[in-house]
Amino acid sequence: MWAILDSERAREGQEPKGSKLKIQEKLCGAGIKCYLTERPATENYFTGRALKQVYPTCPDNIDPYGSPDLTKQGLKQFTKRRNGAVAVAMEWTEIQDTDIGQQIEVVLRA
Secondary structure: OEEOOOOOOOOOOOOHHHHHHHHHHHHHOOEEEEEEEEOHHHHOOOOHHHHHHOOOOOOOOOOOOOOOHHHHHHHOOOHHHHHHHHHHEEEOOHHHOOHHHHHHHHHHHO
């Protein structure tokens, strides 16, 4: 078993949220590999191109380290319920060079 957990970092380079570190420690203690993301949350990995497929009026300036509540970044129609649709719209080339993409590669090679 392997897990990727949102770090909920407040900004780039900052330590993950304390509660996330505790979860990671417990998972690792149980023998479950757990990776904490560099960006705050899953939503921070969505590209503008994929977001625009689900939300055509998505602004061009979505910050990958900004609030994962994309309504606060100007995407007024954003709802977490549509994250799956955005994920489906993503292409591997958009994620492969991110930390999550690199972790997926590690698992696939194991």
